[in-house]
Amino acid sequence: xxxxxxxxxxxxxxxxxxxxxxxxxxxxxxxxxxxxxxxxxxxxxxxxxxxxxxxxxxxxxxxxxxxxxxxxxxxxxxxxxxxxxxxxxxxxxxxxxxxxxxxxx
Amino acid sequence: xxxxxxxxxxxxxxxxxxxxxxxxxxxxxxxxxxxxxxxxxxxxxxxxxxxxxxxxxxxxxxxxxxxxxxxxxxxxxxxxxxxxxxxxxxxxxxxxxxxxxxxxxxxxxxxxxxxxxxxxxxxxxxxxxxxxxxxxxxxxxxxxxxxxxxxxxxxxxxxxxxxxxxxxxxxxxxxxxxxxxxxxxxxxxxxxxxxxxxxxxxxxxxxxxxxxxxxxxxxxxxxxxxxxxxxxxxxxxxxxxxxxxxxxxxxxxxxxxxxxxxxxxxxxxxxxxxxxxxxxxxxxxxxxxxxxxxxxxxxxxxxxxxxxxxxxxxxxxxxxxxxxxxxxxxxxxxxxxxxxxxxxxxxxxxxxxxxxxxxxxxxxxxxxxxxxxxxxxxxxxxxxxxxxxxxxxxxxxxxxxxxxxxxxxxxxxxxxxxxxxxxxxxxxxxxxxxxxxxxxxxxxxxxxxxxxxxxxxxxxxxxxxxxxxxxxxxxxxxxxxxxxxxxxxxxxxxxxxxxxxxxxxxxxxxxxxxxxxxxxxxxxxxxxxxxxxxxxxxxxxxxxxxxxxxxxxxxxxx
Numbered sequence: 001x002x003x004x005x006x007x008x009x010x011x012x013x014x015x016x017x018x019x020x021x022x023x024x025x026x027x028x029x030x031x032x033x034x035x036x037x038x039x040x041x042x043x044x045x046x047x048x049x050x051x052x053x054x055x056x057x058x059x060x061x062x063x064x065x066x067x068x069x070x071x072x073x074x075x076x077x078x079x080x081x082x083x084x085x086x087x088x089x090x091x092x093x094x095x096x097x098x099x100x101x102x103x104x105x
Numbered sequence: 106x107x108x109x110x111x112x113x114x115x116x117x118x119x120x121x122x123x124x125x126x127x128x129x130x131x132x133x134x135x136x137x138x139x140x141x142x143x144x145x146x147x148x149x150x151x152x153x154x155x156x157x158x159x160x161x162x163x164x165x166x167x168x169x170x171x172x173x174x175x176x177x178x179x180x181x182x183x184x185x186x187x188x189x190x191x192x193x194x195x196x197x198x199x200x201x202x203x204x205x206x207x208x209x210x211x212x213x214x215x216x217x218x219x220x221x222x223x224x225x226x227x228x229x230x231x232x233x234x235x236x237x238x239x240x241x242x243x244x245x246x247x248x249x250x251x252x253x254x255x256x257x258x259x260x261x262x263x264x265x266x267x268x269x270x271x272x273x274x275x276x277x278x279x280x281x282x283x284x285x286x287x288x289x290x291x292x293x294x295x296x297x298x299x300x301x302x303x304x305x306x307x308x309x310x311x312x313x314x315x316x317x318x319x320x321x322x323x324x325x326x327x328x329x330x331x332x333x334x335x336x337x338x339x340x341x342x343x344x345x346x347x348x349x350x351x352x353x354x355x356x357x358x359x360x361x362x363x364x365x366x367x368x369x370x371x372x373x374x375x376x377x378x379x380x381x382x383x384x385x386x387x388x389x390x391x392x393x394x395x396x397x398x399x400x401x402x403x404x405x406x407x408x409x410x411x412x413x414x415x416x417x418x419x420x421x422x423x424x425x426x427x428x429x430x431x432x433x434x435x436x437x438x439x440x441x442x443x444x445x446x447x448x449x450x451x452x453x454x455x456x457x458x459x460x461x462x463x464x465x466x467x468x469x470x471x472x473x474x475x476x477x478x479x480x481x482x483x484x485x486x487x488x489x490x491x492x493x494x495x496x497x498x499x500x501x502x503x504x505x506x507x508x509x510x511x512x513x514x515x516x517x518x519x520x521x522x523x524x525x526x527x528x529x530x531x532x533x534x535x536x537x538x539x540x541x542x543x544x545x546x547x548x549x550x551x552x553x554x555x556x557x558x559x560x561x562x563x564x565x566x567x568x569x570x571x572x573x574x575x576x577x578x579x580x581x582x583x584x585x586x587x588x589x590x591x592x593x594x595x596x597x598x599x600x601x602x603x604x605x606x607x608x609x610x611x612x613x614x615x616x617x618x619x620x621x622x623x624x625x626x627x628x629x630x631x632x633x634x635x636x637x638x639x640x641x642x643x644x645x646x647x648x649x650x651x652x653x654x655x656x657x658x659x660x661x662x663x
Contacts, residue, residue, distance in 0.1 A: 002175070061355065062360040065372070077662075077663050078661075
């Protein structure tokens with residue numbers, strides 16, 4: 001299994017950089033993963049998305065539907081793409097320490 | 106049911122984008138070419154891909170990324186440098202030999218009636234009767250659009266398998282194939298290539314339809330996948346560990362548990378209230394309902410408007426229906442169809458068991474192609490009668506609702522160019538051709554067909570689970586090579602209004618196809634350059650419903 005290392009952070013990830021052990025996530029880890037996602041520094045808006053995803057995942061075991069993410073954060077989808085260039089599933093979820101989305105999503 | 110067979114120029118289907126001839130390799134392979142090809146590196150060069158039509162003449166593909174040395178030290182790749190399976194590299198030569206022995210033992214089982222009662226007959230008919238006329242070759246969009254790469258030829262995998270069988274399984278195999286001049290030696294490298302190449306065919310079965318005697322090379326690919334999954338534990342991770350295993354454990358291939366479904370449903374009810382002004386309680390576990398409606402749970406998370414549109418239509422038309430809250434019962438996905446009989450059976454029996462316990466009359470499959478095939482034609486073949494539950498396609502019920510005016514519709518609300526992508530599993534594998542067309546002709550004034558279409562459609566390039574294959578460089582191959590034909594067809598269907606000033610809609614009544622369409626439209630920048638959107642069928646129906654405020658369909662790419 002590949003390991004992702006950035007500064008002090010060293011975590012196991014899958015082939016596409018998603019965390020293999022999501023419970024090892026913390027804000028430092030998020031900032032480290034963000035550097036691989038073309039995100040230059042996490043702003044308040046980034047954290048709004050990340051924290052919502054994180055909370056939802058802890059409650060339901062999956063990422064929320066994109067429509068719900070947009071509705072709850074008040075961001076339109078293109079805004080989320082601005083914040084996370086690889087998009088909500090590949091970018092934002094990765095930074096929030098969620099495993100890669102599965103199924104026909 | 107009318108089966109539409111385009112003729113003449115249409116048969117080729119590529120009026121303005123004729124697949125260039127001039128293959129880089131000779132048109133007919135000799136027996137030794139086949140074996141030789143399995144041994145060499147054939148990285149797909151994007152410059153050999155078929156060019157795109159207007160307005161993409163200057164389109165430059167970015168290369169398919171190669172794997173890092175570190176990745177290649179851990180797992181294998183196919184002959185094209187692509188990895189669908191991430192097969193771990195054996196540590197020692199002994200381990201390789203052990204794996205090869207497992208493969209050969211598994212192959213013997215694949216050819217045995219006791220061990221493969223499910224598909225032995227069609228498999229043998231296909232293996233033994235192909236006369237290698239290569240008529241099927243040009244029916245394969247992956248083969249033609251790759252620039253006719255030999256390894257993607259529809260007959261290629263079957264030919265390799267046939268020779269291995271002649272050499273290793275049939276009596277006298279040690280002598281006869283050598284005398285015939287095409288001996289073959291099975292080693293680790295060869296079985297890796299065979300496993301990977303069984304995941305470069307979308308099982309769309311267009312080649313089987315083109316074959317004068319019905320040889321089904323798609324089925325051969327599927328049976329190769331089965332051998333690797335059931336005997337060697339090698340399968341696409343997104344289909345197996347993250348697919349069927351996850352579905353049986355959590356309730357859904359997406360990982361949605363019943364609490365998550367409840368949250369999705371609550372959100373859908375709010376959304377329906379806001380967008381359609383309809384106060385509705387989505388029925389769950391209603392015993393004795395006429396239909397147990399099963400959706401691909403991917404819809405809930407990525408295309409919730411599809412779920413919502415179904416609710417609005419079924420409620421307004423007064424249909425007796427329910428959904429199920431028991432794990433697996435709320436996800437119609439059955440990826441076992443694509444690679445493994447055991448996983449297939451576990452899921453289909455769970456689906457039927459839940460329907461039986463609710464006492465519904467029928468299961469209604471939502472807009473998901475492989476779920477149709479898994480629950481209908483394949484279940485017809487494999488599931489014992491006493492466990493079977495009658496299952497119906499939603500397209501047929503929707504046709505009844507729309508054509509018999511069970512809801513009020515205003516087609517002028519859908520006055521934009523619409524074309525239809527036919528999901529292979531619903532059309533070619535089941536013959537459901539007209540219902541979706543009758544609906545679109547009634548509610549979309551600017552509906553136009555793709556060429557070719559109906560039973561002659563091309564796969565979206567995401568078939569057989571490819572659309573969920575999102576690891577390493579597989580998605581890069583999927584968009585550039587497997588999805589190219591479909592994107593060309595879409596551009597051609599909209600050639601009269603291709604500019605970004607006109608919103609256009611590709612209707613694809615299948616979750617897997619939608620995932621692939623999203624990825625190819627994004628890769629080819631189809632939304633930004635041409636305003637091409639994709640979505641399901643029910644969304645168009647609700648968009649035309651007089652009882653629903655205008656604007657159900659949102660022109661935002663997602």
